[in-house]
Amino acid sequence: MHMVKSNEKLNNPKETINRLLKYIGSKKASLILIFVFCVITTLVSIFGTKLNGDIVDNYIATGNMSGLYKICIILIAMYLAATASTFVQNRLMVGIAQKTSSDIRKDLYEKMQHLPLKYYDTHSSGDLMSRLTNDIDNINMTLSQSITQLISGVINIIGMLIAMLMLSPQLTIIGLLTIPITIMGTRTIMKYTQPLFIKKQGDLGNLNGYIEEMVSGQKAVLLFGQEENVKKEFDNINKSITKSAILADAISGCMGPINNFINNLTYLVLAVCGGVFILKGMDISVGIVFTIILYMRNFNQPINQILNISNTLQGALAGAERVFEVMDENPEMDKDNSVVVDNLQGEVKLEKVEFSYNNDKKILNNINLTAHKGQTIAIVGPTGSGKTTIINLLNKFYTIDSGRISIDGKNIDDITMESLRKSVSVVLQDTYLFSVSVRENLRYGNLNATDEEIEKAAKLANAHHFIMQLEDGYDTVLSDNGGNLSQGQRQLLSIARAILSNSSILILDEATSSIDTRTEVAIQEAMVNLMKGKTTFIIAHRLSTIRNADKILALKDGEIIERGTHDELLQSDGFYANLYNSQFRSGLGI
Known part of the structure; x- marks a missing residue:
């Protein structure tokens, strides 16, 4: 399992924010509407608060009850307008958040389709799924809940500040004295919580990776009696994410109570100072003091909201950075002069090919082979000798260190990957089937295939008989990876798809390894017709499947140590002969 160790520090928060803003910026019309409705809400709040002060001075103090009723009706109408405006803001922001997360998810998924196989070999699929789901959902939640607060908060702060200064500059300055204390306290708390939120997102990716791996390998867990060990490992990972989440949320949760305490002290100071000013005969009324306190409350509230959502923003930035890390990976790319080749004949040649996965140990060393059109080349050797690596190189899943691979005389580096892979069919040892009908699984090999062509291919692969025995025949929907079929049946469908x-080129990587001997005989008969006119590479441990190959290559430690036909290699009594005899002479009396 490839556990992903997360940094406990944002690498480039400014760049991450700018990239998010580019996604949000494409929804300019909705953002402008949100801004307009935020201004309306702020104006209603400013005038509504001013009217509250007027009620104290002009109606309550004078006993003008009829005027009080009228102004109350006006206030109710204003508050209803503010409520409607807020609803529209939130509705628009939800739409922006959903569209933005949809765009990010689309771009990430498209990027994942173009990443090289090496990337998937070194990253947990569960962690990648976490980035595609949890991290993007975190971004979506933050946008829908926080951006409107940020926009309306900034407008509120500016509007309330102007209103307070116009009403009483002295009380306004007194009220603003506590703002630097609030900001400094929040920045100090954020300094401690940021690493915790980043660790939380990384731990969540690890947890998803572990769950995905254990669910996929549950059969092996049960067979080897590892349930208790799996529980312990899951418990450790789960405790890690719980610990980081509790610490992050608990510490960031201190900001609200601390800010509320500072704000309440501010209101107390304003009330006392306002009372002193009134007693000294300054041009300030009870209504003005009351209005300033309300303005200050409305001024502090968005500041507190902005500071309090900083923990949510940190989590979103951590998730966004994980998403953008994948987007910034180098994709598979064709060379500038690569050409599309439609009709490759299948003349394959490897010349002095050398390859290593990590530039430290050579997997293939000085590989030379030629496969003429229509020939069958078998590759045998012990595990780790480089057999499957040759197949990966033929498909341009990896780039060779040195040497040359050509098809029909064209260097495969000069052929586009899409056209090259369309000319190569591969049947792997571990086949994969999708959760759709049998018919659609087979059509994956050729999206334009008719139903008749699908059935013909199934008959050639000897799969038609068992398909017809399924509940809905070719329309039977398979469970996850064909879990309602046997391994042999899944392999037959994979062969039919190929x-x-x-x-023009066919690759069989242990294609019959999971098929019983009787079925294997029938498959071999079908393969004879299938391989006619095609260049075929067979990787096999069961050497009975390659007796009729035109050429057999014996691979050991990344080098071809023997080559020839089955009979020639048996007569040479070398590596292949020993390998063959160890399988058949003792067990079958050959």
Whole structure:
């Protein structure tokens, strides 16, 4: 399992914010409407608060009850307008958040389709799923809940400050004295919580990776009696994410109570100072003091909201940075002069090919082989000798260190990956089937195939008989990875899918390893027709499947140590002969 160790520090928060703003900026019309409605809400709040002060001085103090009723009706109408405006803001922001997260999810998924196989070999699929789901959901939640607060908060702060200064500059300055204390306290708390939120997102990716791996390998867990160990490992990872989440949320949760305490002290100071000014005969009334306190409350509230949502923003930035990390990975790219080749004939040649995965140990060393059109080349050797690596290189899943691989005389580096892979059909040892019908799984090999062509391919692969025995035949919907089929049946469907692709090069990587001997005989008969006119590479541990190969290559430690036909290699009594005899002479009396 590839556990992803997360940094406990944002690498480039400014760049992450700018990239998020580019996504949000594409919804300019909705943002302008949100701004307009935020201004309306702020104006209603300013005038409504001013009217509250007027009620004290002009109606309550004078006993003008009829005027009080009228102004109360006006206030109710204003508050209803503010409520409607806030509803529209939130509705627009939800739409922006959903569209933005949808765009990010689309871009991330598209990028994942173009990442090299090496990236997936070194990253947990669960962690990638976490970035595609949890991290983007975190961004969506933050945008929908926080951006409107930020916009309306800034407008509120500016509007309330202007209103307070116009009403009483002295009390306004007194009220503003506590703002630096609030900001400094919040920045100090953020300094401690930021690493915790980043660690929380990384731990969540690890947890998803572990869950995905254990669910996929549950059968192995049960077979080897590892339930208790799996529980302990899950418990450790779960405790880690719980600890980081509790610490992050608990520490950031201190900001609200601390800010409220400072704000309440501010209102107390304003009330006392206002009373002193009134007693000294200054041009300030009870209504003005009351209005200033309300303005200050409305002024502090958005500041507190902005400071309090900083923990949410930190989590979103941590998730966004994880998403953008994948987006910034180098994709598979064709060379500038690569050409599309539609009709490759299948003349394959490897010349002095050398390759290593990590530039420290050579997996292939000085590989030379030629496969003429229509030939069958078998590759045998012990595990780790480099057999499957050759297949990966033929498909341009990896780039060779040195040497040359050509098809029909064209260097595969000069052929686009899409056209190259369309000319190569691969049947792997571990086949994968999608949770759709059998028919659609087979059509994956050729999206334009007709139903008749699908059935013909299934018959060639000897799969038609068992397909017809399924509940809905070719329309039977398979469970996850064909879990309602046997391993052999899944392999037969994979072979039929390869047949349907009708490519010029065929690769069988342990294609019959999960099929019983009787079925294997029938498959071999079908393969004879399938391989006619095609260049075929067979990787096999069961050497009975390659007796009729035109050429057999014996691979050991990344080098071809023997080559020849089955009979020639047996007569040489070398590595291949020993390998063959160890399988058949003792067990079958050959």
